[in-house]
Amino acid sequence: MNLSDNEFSATRRLILKGAGVVALIGAGIIPFDSLAAANDKYPEDAFKQKSDAEAIKLLYGKTAEPSDKVKMDAPEIAENGAVVPISVTTTLADVSSIAFLVSENPNALIAQYKIPAGTVPSVANRIKMAKTSNVIVLVEAGGKLYSATKEVKVTVGGCGG
Amino acid sequence: MASTIRVRATSNGDITEVQALIQHPMDSGFVKDAKGEIIPPHFIQQLTFEYGGKNVFLADWGGGISKDPYIKFAFKGGKKGDDLKISWLDNKGATDTTTAKIQ
Numbered sequence: 001m002n003l004s005d006n007e008f009s010a011t012r013r014l015i016l017k018g019a020g021v022v023a024l025i026g027a028g029i030i031p032f033d034s035l036a037a038a039n040d041k042y043p044e045d046a047f048k049q050k051s052d053a054e055a056i057k058l059l060y061g062k063t064a065e066p067s068d069k070v071k072m073d074a075p076e077i078a079e080n081g082a083v084v085p086i087s088v089t090t091t092l093a094d095v096s097s098i099a100f101l102v103s104e105n106p107n108a109l110i111a112q113y114k115i116p117a118g119t120v121p122s123v124a125n126r127i128k129m130a131k132t133s134n135v136i137v138l139v140e141a142g143g144k145l146y147s148a149t150k151e152v153k154v155t156v157g158g159c160g161g
Numbered sequence: 162m163a164s165t166i167r168v169r170a171t172s173n174g175d176i177t178e179v180q181a182l183i184q185h186p187m188d189s190g191f192v193k194d195a196k197g198e199i200i201p202p203h204f205i206q207q208l209t210f211e212y213g214g215k216n217v218f219l220a221d222w223g224g225g226i227s228k229d230p231y232i233k234f235a236f237k238g239g240k241k242g243d244d245l246k247i248s249w250l251d252n253k254g255a256t257d258t259t260t261a262k263i264q
Contacts, residue, residue, distance in 0.1 A: 042206050042207055042221055043221060047221075047223040082227060082228065084227075105225055106189070106191045107189075107224065107225060109223055109225070110222075110223055110225035110226060111220060111222050111225070112220075112221045113219065113221075113234070114218070114220075114221075115218070116216060116217060116218070116219075118236055118237045118238060119217050119218055119235070119236040120235040120237070122234065123232070124232070124233040125230065125231065125232050126230065126231050127225055127226060128187075128189065128225050128226070128227055
């Protein structure tokens with residue numbers, strides 16, 4: 001009786017261990033897969049996140065390290081939060097995507113741009129800002145994630161009523 | 162109907178610079194109208210630029226992009242007189258496509 005009990009729990013442990021390993025592999029592979037295979041799939045969930053950290057996690061599955069090779073051009077003060085011109089350029093090689101986030105916006109993620117080989121890693125766009133906030137630019141290069149952050153002061157919000 | 166997309170693509174022989182301006186309300190779903198009612202979300206989610214049968218640029222957008230969005234980027238190659246195809250798709254399933262000649 002005792003023996004079979006032990007046997008059972010050992011098997012059970014083994015199964016649980018196995019499941020854990022599968023889950024780990026899954027967690028590691030899913031973000032890579034979704035980027036590589038479905039390159040043009042719209043990342044709906046990432047765009048619905050309220051916090052910048054959650055959106056970055058869903059979008060890339062890793063954290064960014066600040067880099068002075070990511071150059072953001074943004075105004076110090078935006079008089080109209082509805083239209084804030086922001087551009088980014090980088091000297092990093094092998095860039096595959098560039099993303100823009102505004103920490104204090106109701107949904108932090110603004111845009112993600114896929115940069116195929118042969119396209120210059122430089123983008124300019126115009127974004128909305130609800131209020132004064134940090135603007136985060138992410139550059140994915142060579143499988144790593146780099147960022148630049150700048151605070152932009154907003155005098156009239158672009159998301160209020 | 163006139164296209165909602167205005168594009169200027171200019172080649173310097175090495176790099177093609179692309180600027181596009183699209184007419185779209187880009188309603189985020191967080192703004193209220195004069196009556197205090199929420200304006201439902203209506204924004205472009207995906208924008209693609211295609212040259213020579215390949216995507217040269219892909220944008221995934223949320224409601225945080227300004228009304229009548231503007232975008233600027235550049236890609237290597239691209240000959241004067243060649244076509245650049247631009248398409249967008251919004252969250253209501255509406256879409257528009259246009260083709261511009263590289264100048």
